[in-house]
Amino acid sequence: xxxxxxxxxxxxxxxxxxTPLLWVLRDDLGLTGTKYGCGVAQCGACTVHIDGVxxxxxxxxxxxxxxxxxxxxxxxxxxxxxxxxxxxxxAQDVPQCGYCQSGMIMAATALLKTTxxxxxxxxxxxxxxxxxxxxxxxxxxxxxxxxxx
Amino acid sequence: MTxxxxxxxxxxxxxxxxxxxxxxxGFGVPFGGAAAQTADVPEVNAWVVVKADDTVVIRIxxxxxxxxxxxxxxxxxxxxxxxxxxxVTTEYPTPGQNLARGRVWKNYSTGGSRGIRxxxxxxxxxxxxxxxxxxxxxxxxxxxPAAECSAANSVITHKGxxxxxxxxxxxxxxxxxxxxxxxxxxxxxxWKIAGKGLKRLDTKDKLTGAQIYGIDLKLPGMLVxxxxxxxxxxxxxxxxxxxxxxxxxxxxxxxxVENAVAVxxxxxxxxxxxxxxxxxxxxxxxxxxxxxxxxxxxxxEGLTAENAFIGNRAGDAKSAIAGAVKKVEATYxxxxxxxxxxxxxxxxxxxxxxxxxxxxPTQNGEAALAAAAEASGHPVxxxxxxxxxxxxxxxxxxxxxxxxxxxxxxxxxxxxPIKLVWSREEDMTHCAYHPVTQCKLTAGLDAxxxxxxxxxxxxxxSILASLNPQGLQNGMDPVTFQGLNPGGAEGQFGYEIPxxxxxxxxxxxxxxxxxxxxxxxxxxxxxxxxxxxEMAKAAGQDPLEFRLKMGKERHxxxxxxxxxxxxxxxxxxGHFHGxxxxxxxxxxxxxxAEVSVSDxxxxxxxxxxxxxxxxxxVNPAQIERQIAGSFVYGLTAALYxxxxxxxxxxxxxxxxxxxxxxxxxxxxxxCVIMPTNDFWGGxxxxxxxxxxxxxxxxxxxxTGKRVRSLPVMNHDLRKA
Ligand code: FES
Ligand code: FES
Numbered sequence: 077x078x079x080x081x082x083x084x085x086x087x088x089x090x091x092x093x094x095t096p097l098l099w100v101l102r103d104d105l106g107l108t109g110t111k112y113g114c115g116v117a118q119c120g121a122c123t124v125h126i127d128g129v130x131x132x133x134x135x136x137x138x139x140x141x142x143x144x145x146x147x148x149x150x151x152x153x154x155x156x157x158x159x160x161x162x163x164x165x166x167a168q169d170v171p172q173c174g175y176c177q178s179g180m181i182m183a184a185t186a187l188l189k190t191t192x193x194x195x196x197x198x199x200x201x202x203x204x205x206x207x208x209x210x211x212x213x214x215x216x217x218x219x220x221x222x223x224x225x
Numbered sequence: 226m227t228x229x230x231x232x233x234x235x236x237x238x239x240x241x242x243x244x245x246x247x248x249x250x251g252f253g254v255p256f257g258g259a260a261a262q263t264a265d266v267p268e269v270n271a272w273v274v275v276k277a278d279d280t281v282v283i284r285i286x287x288x289x290x291x292x293x294x295x296x297x298x299x300x301x302x303x304x305x306x307x308x309x310x311x312x313v314t315t316e317y318p319t320p321g322q323n324l325a326r327g328r329v330w331k332n333y334s335t336g337g338s339r340g341i342r343x344x345x346x347x348x349x350x351x352x353x354x355x356x357x358x359x360x361x362x363x364x365x366x367x368x369x370p371a372a373e374c375s376a377a378n379s380v381i382t383h384k385g386x387x388x389x390x391x392x393x394x395x396x397x398x399x400x401x402x403x404x405x406x407x408x409x410x411x412x413x414x415x416w417k418i419a420g421k422g423l424k425r426l427d428t429k430d431k432l433t434g435a436q437i438y439g440i441d442l443k444l445p446g447m448l449v450x451x452x453x454x455x456x457x458x459x460x461x462x463x464x465x466x467x468x469x470x471x472x473x474x475x476x477x478x479x480x481x482v483e484n485a486v487a488v489x490x491x492x493x494x495x496x497x498x499x500x501x502x503x504x505x506x507x508x509x510x511x512x513x514x515x516x517x518x519x520x521x522x523x524x525x526e527g528l529t530a531e532n533a534f535i536g537n538r539a540g541d542a543k544s545a546i547a548g549a550v551k552k553v554e555a556t557y558x559x560x561x562x563x564x565x566x567x568x569x570x571x572x573x574x575x576x577x578x579x580x581x582x583x584x585x586p587t588q589n590g591e592a593a594l595a596a597a598a599e600a601s602g603h604p605v606x607x608x609x610x611x612x613x614x615x616x617x618x619x620x621x622x623x624x625x626x627x628x629x630x631x632x633x634x635x636x637x638x639x640x641x642p643i644k645l646v647w648s649r650e651e652d653m654t655h656c657a658y659h660p661v662t663q664c665k666l667t668a669g670l671d672a673x674x675x676x677x678x679x680x681x682x683x684x685x686x687s688i689l690a691s692l693n694p695q696g697l698q699n700g701m702d703p704v705t706f707q708g709l710n711p712g713g714a715e716g717q718f719g720y721e722i723p724x725x726x727x728x729x730x731x732x733x734x735x736x737x738x739x740x741x742x743x744x745x746x747x748x749x750x751x752x753x754x755x756x757x758x759e760m761a762k763a764a765g766q767d768p769l770e771f772r773l774k775m776g777k778e779r780h781x782x783x784x785x786x787x788x789x790x791x792x793x794x795x796x797x798x799g800h801f802h803g804x805x806x807x808x809x810x811x812x813x814x815x816x817x818a819e820v821s822v823s824d825x826x827x828x829x830x831x832x833x834x835x836x837x838x839x840x841x842x843v844n845p846a847q848i849e850r851q852i853a854g855s856f857v858y859g860l861t862a863a864l865y866x867x868x869x870x871x872x873x874x875x876x877x878x879x880x881x882x883x884x885x886x887x888x889x890x891x892x893x894x895x896c897v898i899m900p901t902n903d904f905w906g907g908x909x910x911x912x913x914x915x916x917x918x919x920x921x922x923x924x925x926x927x928t929g930k931r932v933r934s935l936p937v938m939n940h941d942l943r944k945a
Contacts, residue, residue, distance in 0.1 A: 092495075099494035
């Protein structure tokens with residue numbers, strides 16, 4: 077039995093300790109907002125925050141999480157209110173299929189924490205997630221909008 | 226333009242019973258709003274349900290996969306319905322319900338950029354008929370003539386008395402009104418909801434993790450399966466050693482699925498761990514002897530072969546070229562490419578002795594239903610499909626191979642819902658890929674540089690031969706000639722050339738070819754539009770001027786518009802422009818790319834101005850997003866897209882070997898949407914085709930290097 081803290085709540089899971097956090101979230105804990113895209117650290121669809129830092133959860137074994145605090149897309153809203161990145165995403169009508177967007181929003185939220193007013197170059201460097209629908213132009217606009225707000 | 230359209234009465238028979246009867250879900254599935262069951266409220270007609278609180282539920286038959294068709298179709302229904310847009314929600318009727326009701330929602334297939342252009346008339350009629358029934362119900366209640374009543378924003382008003390009521394209040398009565406025999410559709414110039422750049426209806430859940438995709442489904446008692454299919458298409462499963470993995474944690478069963486083997490477990494990770502450890506052997510068959518070089522040679526032979534299917538012929542191209550003052554010749558090629566939807570293939574199936582249901586992402590609900598029925602061994606009427614929002618489609622999910630697999634696994638575990646999830650590696654290596662082709666172009670110019678004859682010989686794979694051989698016409702694949710047709714509404718060749726021959730030598734390797742967003746237009750546009758630039762160069766003329774001299778009017782209107790907006794010919798120092806245009810999926814599109822290439826050969830695409838005349842622009846804001854997205858799709862293909870074959874198998878297995886464009890490479894995209902409002906064209910695909918040729922032409926302008934094969938990453942772009 078392994079205990080992990082996700083979105084402020086402690087979960088106990090019987091999953092094999094070597095299981096990637098991504099699959100613990102999705103299959104054991106039913107938190108399916110975090111997505112599987114590649115499993116090899118390439119696409120960022122599985123991005124979560126561990127102690128506030130963006131991590132690709134497909135590369136994080138369950139037993140390496142320890143007492144650190146995990147935040148997933150389901151945990152971004154506070155008291156039912158979306159965070160400013162989510163609000164900017166809504167205002168810019170960003171998602172197409174939406175499958176990559178959990179990871180994009182997690183990556184953008186982490187970026188704004190360390191770099192509250194990112195330049196285009198900052199965005200290029202930090203946002204390495206893949207969107208196959210091609211929402212990059214709207215994502216850039218939404219990050220700038222969130223930085224204003 | 227006001228259209229009077231006769232309605233098929235049966236189309237609008239209110240039949241709430243049919244909606245709820247016979248096809249119960251079996252489980253309550255958390256689909257969110259998109260598939261909320263509304264069977265408890267009588268529908269006004271097949272397209273419209275109004276609840277007592279004035280919520281309007283619009284039924285959508287086509288699949289939403291990011292392209293925005295769900296919102297666009299709802300706008301068209303809502304426009305005629307005259308309802309309050311802020312109260313609109315949508316739901317998918319199932320393909321089984323469609324069948325049971327005489328295909329009241331018609332075609333479910335979502336491909337070829339046809340979602341709106343092929344259903345705009347009957348969905349608008351559905352909205353208009355519902356409006357009339359609601360108005361009549363109110364008039365009846367007030368005992369006044371319906372003609373004295375009007376509807377706007379879900380409110381019905383009687384002129385004389387000033388009485389008002391809302392749709393929600395009269396919906397139940399409207400359901401009992403005889404549907405009108407014919408309805409008048411609005412003139413698009415009076416549109417208030419359609420034609421506007423409204424936000425999508427399906428955004429919010431995508432921002433919070435609440436949106437459920439097929440891969441996220443969880444049904445009570447469900448198990449998760451993953452699969453390994455023959456590495457070489459056409460190969461046969463020889464053996465596998467289930468005993469080696471059956472005792473692994475969580476594993477429930479190891480099953481054979483035709484020439485594939487699957488592991489069923491409690492979770493995906495358990496299934497995946499076990500299948501990676503499972504010893505299995507295949508007999509590769511004839512395909513196992515084929516590698517990329519063999520395919521290249523096979524196609525090269527077709528470039529000069531005697532026999533070919535003719536797609537477009539005018540005059541006598543060969544003798545005109547032979548007698549011309551100047552001859553231009555070039556050979557191009559286009560590789561296999563993969564769709565790479567962000568959500569890997571998946572499907573959930575439940576098989577019992579008397580029925581079969583599936584849940585999952587499909588671009589073609591009815592084809593998925595047919596596949597499920599065939600695999601299940603049950604009659605179609607005992608099967609149904611519950612569509613989920615697609616995490617990307619791009620043509621890949623028009624096929625139902627993964628549906629068949631899921632049902633064949635579930636059939637071996639009756640009563641247990643099975644969610645089949647492919648790994649990305651399985652997904653990359655088991656696809657029907659963008660077809661591989663080569664093209665030899667030969668042209669003759671006269672002394673003034675005018676093109677007197679052109680021969681375009683395409684050699685390569687046919688999608689229809691691969692996926693749908695019964696669609697061939699005397700062996701010919703007409704889809705091969707997308708954008709090259711002599712005329713027609715779908716995609717005509719854009720230039721007047723007196724002696725023209727466009728033909729296709731079909732060469733079909735063992736690797737499956739399939740419909741890939743943009744389809745054959747993608748390579749055809751590169752071949753034509755890059756070669757036009759080559760001819761302009763030979764003629765000593767500017768590529769824009771050269772095109773305008775022989776281009777057809779509507780094609781050139783869009784091209785001129787992008788050239789003007791981009792400041793063609795006036796690129797900033799060190800930047801260079803390239804142009805391309807084509808007609809496809811019923812629309813006219815063009816692009817002007819602005820690039821620079823460093824001394825080290827580093828390409829940067831700074832900006833692309835894109836033009837489209839899609840006839841009617843139902844939602845300009847979503848069209849802009851489709852255009853920007855089309856460049857990401859088309860440029861990823863142009864820069865990085867190449868699937869190669871070794872010993873019959875696909876070599877690329879994941880994003881680390883099949884690169885994707887990220888945000889840092891995204892050019893600024895500006896759109897010129899210029900609808901002429903006299904036809905209905907597609908939006909999701911055509912622009913992809915101009916991405917690569919515009920950039921390749923700009924690369925030539927920048928470097929003097931003519932890239933004739935994709936992807937660009939294989940070429941050294943340092944100045945010649
Ligand atoms: S699934 Fe983790 S980076 Fe792609
Ligand atoms: S919105 Fe579809 S992959 Fe990004």
